[in-house]
Amino acid sequence: MKIALIGYGKMGKAIEKIALSRGHQIVSVIDINTADGFSSGEFKSADVAIEFTTPDTAFNNYMKAFEAGVPVVSGTTGWLDRIDEVKKMCKNEGKTFFYASNFSIGVNIFFAVNKYLAKIMNNFPAYDVRMTETHHIHKLDAPSGTAITLAEDILANVERKNRWTLDKEEQAADLPIHAIREGEVPGIHEIVYDSEVDYISIKHDAKSREGFALGAVVAAEFTAGKVGFLGMNDMLKF
Ligand SMILES: NC(=O)c1ccc[n+]([C@@H]2O[C@H](COP(=O)([O-])OP(=O)(O)OC[C@H]3O[C@@H](n4cnc5c(N)ncnc54)[C@H](O)[C@@H]3O)[C@@H](O)[C@H]2O)c1
Incomplete structure (x- = not known):
């Protein structure tokens, strides 16, 4: 699977390691100084983007990924006052978004x-x-x-x-x-x-913090090819 990373901090780097070990390809890495990457062919070729950034920047990143036609898996916390807007876009505009505040x-x-x-x-x-x-x-x-x-x-x-x-x-x-x-x-x-x-x-x-990163990669595998607003309950089918 082709994965784009939005946010290359502690989580972005941990996710990269796990994604590669599971046979995925990282086709694009966007961080604060490379935000123009959303319009690149590499970013647009991704099956899914995994977003771990900051409360203030996450929503804008989702919009840019949606514009590029790339589904988003995000674990960024502190932006949930806008979650209804994202849910509406998934319902009315066929966007794909997976969210979990705890990916373990x-x-x-x-x-x-x-x-x-x-x-x-x-x-x-x-x-x-x-x-x-x-x-x-x-x-x-x-x-x-x-x-x-x-x-x-x-x-x-x-x-x-x-x-x-x-x-x-x-x-x-x-x-x-x-x-x-x-x-x-x-x-x-x-x-x-x-x-x-x-x-x-x-x-x-918890044995380590890697559980969050692994959960995000598994969620990306689950999300690719799906449409709508998704969460851990959809993936784990409780
Ligand atoms: N859901 C979960 O399971 C889970 C687990 C751990 C952390 N988190 C959350 O994930 C987020 C990131 O955590 P972290 O530990 O990786 O933080 P971090 O500070 O290590 O990394 C954040 C990265 O985002 C980048 N960034 C900032 N603005 C950006 C922008 N506009 N575009 C692209 N990149 C930008 C920063 O430069 C940095 O590299 C936090 O909100 C944290 O609470 C969630």
Whole structure:
């Protein structure tokens, strides 16, 4: 498959490595100083463009790729106030766009398992629920975005819980998230349902950051030749 890269930072470079190892060809690389590349024959020849840039530039990049007739897979965060415009273009103008705020396939499987378990546990009030997330010491935010997504999915399904809290539990209806920062841990999320007689836990433990890049390349393979607005649920068919 012919892939164009839009954004050649940490993710762009990781994606290039994985794409080449899976037998794909990188036909065009566009970064901040090579933005005129969108009109090149090489860019237009791509089966799909993978976009990882910045919140302020992503939407404009999508428009330029669409103009060139190239489908886009993007993982850039922080631009979602314009997502309805992109959805409309996919629906009305036959554009192709795949978006995921977390491309790790394992994390997306974990999201689905978490929702399923939460639906079951809604019927078993003897179990209290809590979460722990562990990340490297450089991470500035807490809890992690992934922990918040997991917590929101629990709150949507476990009626006895009505908010998540960070490192405290003030009321029985709280879902406490304990955030640990240590070493170079890429990311661990564990959810525990605890009763007087036992506990059930599910855990996702990332071995490296490569999972995001691999997920983006697999998404590009899935997207080539398709039309419309696509996401991880379409690809993983939950
Ligand atoms: N969805 C996911 O799974 C996932 C995973 C990791 C990172 N991200 C997101 O992906 C984005 C990029 O992450 P990163 O770690 O590669 O960042 P980075 O800062 O390492 O790279 C961004 C690159 O975009 C380039 N760029 C800036 N403006 C541009 C423009 N107008 N046209 C083309 N290129 C331009 C920069 O020069 C830089 O090379 C961020 O929004 C980050 O939050 C998402």
